[in-house]
Amino acid sequence: MSVLEITNLHATVDTPEGTKEILKGVDLTIRGGETHAIMGPNGSGKSTLAYALAGHPKYQITEGSVTLDGEDVLEMSVDERARAGVFLAMQYPVEVPGVTVSNFLRTAKTAVDGEAPSLRTWVKDVKGAMDDLRMDPVFAERNVNEGFSGGEKKRHEILQMQLLKPSIAILDETDSGLDVDALRIVSEGVNRAKENTEVGIMLITHYTRILNYVKPDFVHVFVNGRIAEQGGPELAERLENEGYDRFLAAAN
């Protein structure tokens, strides 16, 4: 079982106006099998946390540490992190023209496993996972994210999670912009991964709606670059009723 340990993480980004600190001391531990919901207002730094963990070059880590099973994640390159088991479902997945989904998935799977998957089981796995997510088989031959609707992009992210079997999955607003049906399909995908693997999940969201489908073990309130409060599922309900005002006032 994997453990991702984030300690006092600070990160900055360079802007035309100068260097700006966005993460201001994040402490969080995620164990395999656990689901942590991260909720917080726009601009509080949730995506930055996700990107920083995945190793996006835009963000500089200025303080703190991140380890996965004791290994220093911050020392790893972007692709090494993914191969170590960290997966990031992105809030805004980018298009990759000329690269088909099927080619992309196979290349990624080969990279993550260190060997090409056996052709027969792989084709079946992909087809099965696409079926589960109600994705038309034609998607396999389309270019990665090109012309995908918002909901299709999110399903495609979960498809990758299902196939790559990470030990830690960070889902950045995978629920945003989905209608109820799509939300259910995507949530089922997440729950399947939880059942079948020991994945630890960081579920970043604005809305409590997804928490009706994917049950969190912990809820964290993320405000102004750090975790302001944490609790169990009941905290989500309180946020639903009270909003973030209390935390925002405290943070300022």
Place this chain on the structure above:
Amino acid sequence: MTTSTTEGTETTQERSDGEIVGGAAGAAPVAARATIDGLAPVAPQLEDERLTLPADGPAKHAATSRAARPRSFELGDHPVPTSKIEEWRFTPLRRFTSLFQDDATEDGAVDHAVTVPEGAPEASTLAIGEAPRGTALVPEDLTAAIASARTEQALHLVAPRNAELAEPFRVEITGRGADRRANGHLVLETEESSTATFVLNHTGSAQYAQNVEMIVGDNSRMTVIALQDWDDDALHISTHHAKLGRDAKLKHIVVSLGGSAVRVNAIGEFSAPGAELENTGLYFADENQFLEHRLFVDHAAPNCTSDVAYKGALQGQKARSVWVGDVLIRKEAEGTSTYELNRNLVLTEGARADSVPNLEIETGEIEGAGHAAATGRFDDEQLFYLRARGIPEKEARRLVVRGFFAELIQKIDVPEIREHLFESIEAELTRSMN
């Protein structure tokens, strides 16, 4: 006469510490965006205009209309190129000096090995002035005039009337030394209702002035694939001139990967209604390499269609590409449909791409006309996305560049050339990444 010229936004992109230099001649740089440490993403910018009607008002560029360019076999009618002349303003003239000199071909400087497919007559030759030589290509610049005057016997390859040639004609053009000067003139012809493919493969090295004349007969289908696979020190200026008959189809493909400095000027002329021209181009400029592609599509007949798509990648210090696409829709060319596209992918710092689409419209009765040009840096967000799935950086870059060209390579009907191209691109990438 109403004329409207839309000079598409001319773009220039240089990559050096994320600094982007705008184009000349008062055109707005398309890709001007601040970047941070060369790391912030700059998605390829797209300038897209679709015109369906001529604009009112005076013709801004009437004086320099593409139609006004003189055509002549006389060397004296063509000025020696200077950078003040519009069509040469991007070209490194000093590098090409030898190709502006009226020199004869040195013995054995360039070999032509011809393979003729079953169903076609043996290769023959045409003397200067012997038709159909000179019926399509009349030189529009000095180098073309020299190449014509200095080639006494032009190679003539013909697909006979109604013939469907399954295999391509192949011309292996091999340069025998970077210091050796050569001239060449080829005449490719598809007679009425025939189908044929011509592959011109340039390898080795030379200083080569070349004309390729294409006579696309009524209702025939011609495919031409010109591969500039030269060694690193070759110089090559080539004028391709096609004349399309009624209901004719030409698929014209230019692939420039090798050479020190290469300039290909491809002209397509519609002489009768119902014809179709597809211009595809692919180039990959390396360190110190100069690759220029110019197109002129002359819609001089009604109901013709043209579709231009050129894509280029650049890498390394002083890698340089120029693309200029002129489309003229003449008054009589009603029912024209045309689209042109140029995309450039600047992979490293120190490389520069210029892109100038140019549409001149003299009639309002057209189906559609548009152009798009974009020059983008390598998209770091794409790279991040692929790497975040465990794909190592080199492989991720390879996927993206392959993907960038894939759509064009798929258009090439000769499988072994397709395969060869994927391999060549892979080799180019490997070179840059080690």
